[in-house]
Amino acid sequence: MAEALSKKEFSQELNNPECAVCLQPCVHPAQLPCGHIFCYLCVKGFANQNKRCAMCRQEIPIDFIEQPRLLQIPQPLEYSETEGFDGGYQWFYEGRNGWWQYDERTSKELENSYKNGDKTIELLIAGFLYVVDFENMLQLRRNDPSRRRQIKRDVSTIVKKGIAGIRTNSSLESQAVLSSSPTNEENSPLPITPSNTPQSPTSGRESPNQQNDLEATIESIQNLRIDTGDSIQNTKY
């Protein structure tokens, strides 16, 4: 296990350029329009602050954080399931209508500190200093403790909004897969096996509102029609 990790870290060194902000291999490398590459969360940090590239000061588009240009797709459900601590646990923080998984680096720090029996840990995330309180499972902003979120350690396969503020397809896919059939796999870039499909009934809460629920359902029905015209007549009509 330890060997596998170090091997993975080694390949990360090779594939990810060093981020000029955190001085570590980029986590979720994001490329700004000027071409400079940083960790997604590092961009978020300085985009919030002065809205300019840390290297060349070119302005960052307002919607970049919402729609970043990522050089790697965040780990799909299938992959992250085999990762995780103690055979598949991950760290999550509360978002609106669902949970975000922490980025890999922060997760590791949380897990180490948690295993260490620490009561709290301080983390610099996207330019803000946070205190994580393991006794109450809360994340508080150091200079504004009213900004707090619940956190949890849970199996990596739970339905989630995405990783570190990056929406992952897996959450959309899992919705679609839930309501349709394996045909959906043809549309997804990374095939996922049915065993990865979260079957918990809470998945409906994942979408921000009912409108999206409806859209997702309509979409999956359309997929059904296109892909399995025959079976629809048997099952649906």
Place this chain on the structure above:
Amino acid sequence: MAALPRRIIKETQRLMQEPVPGISAVPDDSNARYFHVIVTGPEDSPFEGGLFKLELFLPEDYPMSAPKVRFITKIYHPNIDRLGRICLDILKDKWSPALQIRTVLLSIQALLSAPNPDDPLANDVAELWKVNESEAIRNAKEWTRRYAMDN
């Protein structure tokens, strides 16, 4: 107490491994965010031959905000005041998190070579620098000899 962010650890290691010529920055034994700095006066400047002590502190949200840097050694310079405070854009509104301790100290050393009396912090010094540059440079040399060469 709070763990030191990886970035600070990495910067410190690199400062030790590949020191900048003419600049030394050593973290304090009891506070890894506080650095004891010595900058040598640049050649062909009135500060040549001087060793200038500074203090540098990395605030909590570093590198999202700039280090706090101050001259401890007295210096006669239009952009450095009596308390050693430095008027330098990258320490204020032009700070970028891609800058580092190393680049900040190099910029400060460059400021010694290129005083800018049009953006003064020490008004009397800046005034003299503008109306009688040779006298100002004489003063700067004298202060360097008196305060920055004692050992």
